[in-house]
Amino acid sequence: xxxxxxxxxxxxxxxxxxxxxxxxxxxxxxxxxxxxxxxxxxxxxxxxxxxxxxxxxxxxxxxxxxxxxxxxxxxxxxxxxxxxxxxxxxxxxxxxxxxxxxxxxxxxxxxxxxxxxxxxxxxxxxxxxxxxxxxxxxxxxxxxxxxxxxxxxxxxxxxxxxxxxxxxxxxxxxxxxxxxxxxxxxxxxxxxxxxxxxxxxxxxxxxxxxxxxxxxxxxxxxxxxxxxxxxxxxxxxxxxxxxxxxxxxxxxxxxxxxxxxxxxxxxxxxxxxxxxxxxxxxxxxxxxxxxxxxxxxxxxxxxxxxxxxxxxxxxxxxxxxxxxxxxxxxxxxxxxxxxxxxxxxxxxxxxxxxxxxxxxxxxxxxxxxxxxxxxxxxxxxxxxxxxxxxxxxxxxxxxxxxxxxxxxxxxxxxxxxx
Amino acid sequence: xxxxxxxxxxxxxxxxxxxxxxxxxxxxxxxxxxxxxxxxxxxxxxxxxxxxxxxxxxxxxxxxxxxxxxxxxxxxxxxxxxxxxxxxxxxxxxxxxxxxxxxxxxxxxxxxxxxxxxxxxxxxxxxxxxxxxxxxxxxxxxxxxxxxxxxxxxxxxxxxxxxxxxxxxxxxxxxxxxxxxxxxxxxxxxxxxxxxxxxxxxxxxxxxxxxxxxxxxxxxxxxxxxxxxxxxxxxxxxxxxxxxxxxxxxxxxxxxxxxxxxxxxxxxxxxxxxxxxxxxxxxxxxxxxxxxxxxxxxxxxxxxxxxxxxxxxxxxxxxxxxxxxxxxxxxxxxxxxxxxxxxxxxxxxxxxxxxxxxxxxxxxxxxxxxxxxxxxxxxxxxxxxxxxxxxxxxxxxxxxxxxxxxxxxxxxxxxxxx
Numbered sequence: 001x002x003x004x005x006x007x008x009x010x011x012x013x014x015x016x017x018x019x020x021x022x023x024x025x026x027x028x029x030x031x032x033x034x035x036x037x038x039x040x041x042x043x044x045x046x047x048x049x050x051x052x053x054x055x056x057x058x059x060x061x062x063x064x065x066x067x068x069x070x071x072x073x074x075x076x077x078x079x080x081x082x083x084x085x086x087x088x089x090x091x092x093x094x095x096x097x098x099x100x101x102x103x104x105x106x107x108x109x110x111x112x113x114x115x116x117x118x119x120x121x122x123x124x125x126x127x128x129x130x131x132x133x134x135x136x137x138x139x140x141x142x143x144x145x146x147x148x149x150x151x152x153x154x155x156x157x158x159x160x161x162x163x164x165x166x167x168x169x170x171x172x173x174x175x176x177x178x179x180x181x182x183x184x185x186x187x188x189x190x191x192x193x194x195x196x197x198x199x200x201x202x203x204x205x206x207x208x209x210x211x212x213x214x215x216x217x218x219x220x221x222x223x224x225x226x227x228x229x230x231x232x233x234x235x236x237x238x239x240x241x242x243x244x245x246x247x248x249x250x251x252x253x254x255x256x257x258x259x260x261x262x263x264x265x266x267x268x269x270x271x272x273x274x275x276x277x278x279x280x281x282x283x284x285x286x287x288x289x290x291x292x293x294x295x296x297x298x299x300x301x302x303x304x305x306x307x308x309x310x311x312x313x314x315x316x317x318x319x320x321x322x323x324x325x326x327x328x329x330x331x332x333x334x335x336x337x338x339x340x341x342x343x344x345x346x347x348x349x350x351x352x353x354x355x356x357x358x359x360x361x362x363x364x365x366x367x368x369x370x371x372x373x374x375x376x377x378x379x380x381x382x383x384x385x386x387x388x389x390x391x392x393x394x395x396x397x398x399x400x401x402x403x404x405x406x407x408x409x410x411x412x413x414x415x416x417x418x
Numbered sequence: 419x420x421x422x423x424x425x426x427x428x429x430x431x432x433x434x435x436x437x438x439x440x441x442x443x444x445x446x447x448x449x450x451x452x453x454x455x456x457x458x459x460x461x462x463x464x465x466x467x468x469x470x471x472x473x474x475x476x477x478x479x480x481x482x483x484x485x486x487x488x489x490x491x492x493x494x495x496x497x498x499x500x501x502x503x504x505x506x507x508x509x510x511x512x513x514x515x516x517x518x519x520x521x522x523x524x525x526x527x528x529x530x531x532x533x534x535x536x537x538x539x540x541x542x543x544x545x546x547x548x549x550x551x552x553x554x555x556x557x558x559x560x561x562x563x564x565x566x567x568x569x570x571x572x573x574x575x576x577x578x579x580x581x582x583x584x585x586x587x588x589x590x591x592x593x594x595x596x597x598x599x600x601x602x603x604x605x606x607x608x609x610x611x612x613x614x615x616x617x618x619x620x621x622x623x624x625x626x627x628x629x630x631x632x633x634x635x636x637x638x639x640x641x642x643x644x645x646x647x648x649x650x651x652x653x654x655x656x657x658x659x660x661x662x663x664x665x666x667x668x669x670x671x672x673x674x675x676x677x678x679x680x681x682x683x684x685x686x687x688x689x690x691x692x693x694x695x696x697x698x699x700x701x702x703x704x705x706x707x708x709x710x711x712x713x714x715x716x717x718x719x720x721x722x723x724x725x726x727x728x729x730x731x732x733x734x735x736x737x738x739x740x741x742x743x744x745x746x747x748x749x750x751x752x753x754x755x756x757x758x759x760x761x762x763x764x765x766x767x768x769x770x771x772x773x774x775x776x777x778x779x780x781x782x783x784x785x786x787x788x789x790x791x792x793x794x795x796x797x798x799x800x801x802x803x804x805x806x807x808x809x810x811x812x813x814x815x816x817x818x819x820x821x822x823x824x825x826x827x828x829x830x831x832x833x834x835x836x
Contacts, residue, residue, distance in 0.1 A: 046576035066729025104692025202479035251669010274522025279697030311484025
């Protein structure tokens, strides 16, 4: 018999054992009173099992409101449950209803967070994971020996298709590997996706014809399902190889459908993720989240970046990158997307702490605001990564690399420049 | 020009004005450095406008981790923004990326919560709302003068299709109006949806043929898109009129597709919602959430119940019911679904505080654990609602209604029985 295993961080005014019982019951066979067909045999087969309980500490105040009874002592720790696969089958929305459903509402808990999950092999039969992933993306970009360097079209909104193409032309001529739409920009009246695709892909095809270098552009298709399908067809016709999806707001079922019906790389944007993770006692860890989306087949997934402009500490970002580079079902690798306030200055720490170049490294201001221009901005980031991988300090490498030197001078003083 | 308006609860180590600027910038034209095509004209047209800033109080400690700079003073209050509709068009996933995207990650904020939103009429052209809603559900159930009384099949998992049908037979013979699958039960190996639909609908059709009363059964179709479509076809063939969807995990795009391609009532289960709302300084209020799902076309939407077994206080539940009964685009009414620990004892307070009978009132133990049996359990709930609407106390009404008297005796002492 196969099981789905899930680990929760739990805080409770009860004992951890009682909290684990409440969790296991609510999310499997639970009935608050015995009902006629609820036999001991049925419970033995379908009830979630408590696999592990680990007390960490006791606190004097509840993290979340609404727990009962009021108490002066709250036990905190980890609870691991095993759910029989037979309860839900290989059905992602119902897996989520089981692992991340009503349990957040339990009054027996004053903190509840899904921190990890482990799925049985049957899920790998049903969900085949990323179509392209890291290797497929590298094969299209023809970049193997360093992170892919990318950027975001800015301003986020307001540009016409033709203006977008002007920005894209500057970027591809400057040597960029990857460009993406902003998540706020999908198919608005002032920049409809079909017109943008035509204008942008003309530039990218033209550059590829002249130089042999194909720049990947992630078009944000997030929309109604039929519009996404129609836009994918247009992208394919135009020779595009990548689309972008706002994962949380397109949702799992439509994403899974796209994965199986879309021949493009799917760049996964996690906007809205902060809502699920920023309150320490609620929601879920990225470790669990990224497994769900890799299973569903995302090819790239945003992880923030070191010294970012958002709330997330570096340790959390490093853990996210590490988690994404662990195999799932022996593979299912998706490319971590580094972004937010990046300019190359973060390359040494990122490499030192993560020991990987399998990254899509996005910079906005780090490219556009380089004092020598966009091409120099891109070169400076590449140079920063060369130095990082070679174990040479940026200051030393900058002595022979003027674009890196200019970046260090311009962004390095602020240390948080973008 | 049309605008999407959104109100946020915000806490910040900066001033509320600076926090509002950060929010407006990040979620519209924002670039951290000026880029060539970011003109004043473009900003004037596409930038989110700050409509209102209301300071409530100042706190000494941040609610969420990761805000900058460290401070001894955090301003709290409301910020209302207006986003030009032209930025996103009538595109629900991109609307959400705008209203509930990266903003939760801003380091300028130490609390951030979407509390309300107001959409321009253009959205009503694109999204036509509930197909059935309150009136359509009443017309199918032929129940007009009281809440619909419903229940959930328990145990949640483990029953076979035949066992499910046995429970359903008992319930329909006992006079139930509505029955639903549990959210943990969709299409598992031990109870595949097609077999369950055949077994259950045979009972419901038979009862309708004999008595003229059609009992609505909400089959949980949450699954891959193609499986949902296939299962809807089976449900239609079997004469079913309602399906259930785990809204957060099926997701907006697939749900919207179902709304336009599914002839059934869609019963919306909000499992996972606790993750979005239970931390007071993060996520969103139900007031905003229910507008999104009514726009997308949900016919029924769970709101918890008074004196529930979960964490949510009564005031919050009352506000949810109130919000759902406010018109959206002049209508778009969906039926609030009351559940969790209900037995009829909550009817007087529910009616007194909400002044409505347009509810789907679900009870589990409140029906199955009634000392005189299931039929008496259902009658007792109806009687409790008769008393509530008539303004008669349950104790007084129970003097002439023995099933209510038994319920009062059995559940009333515990006061939180189910």
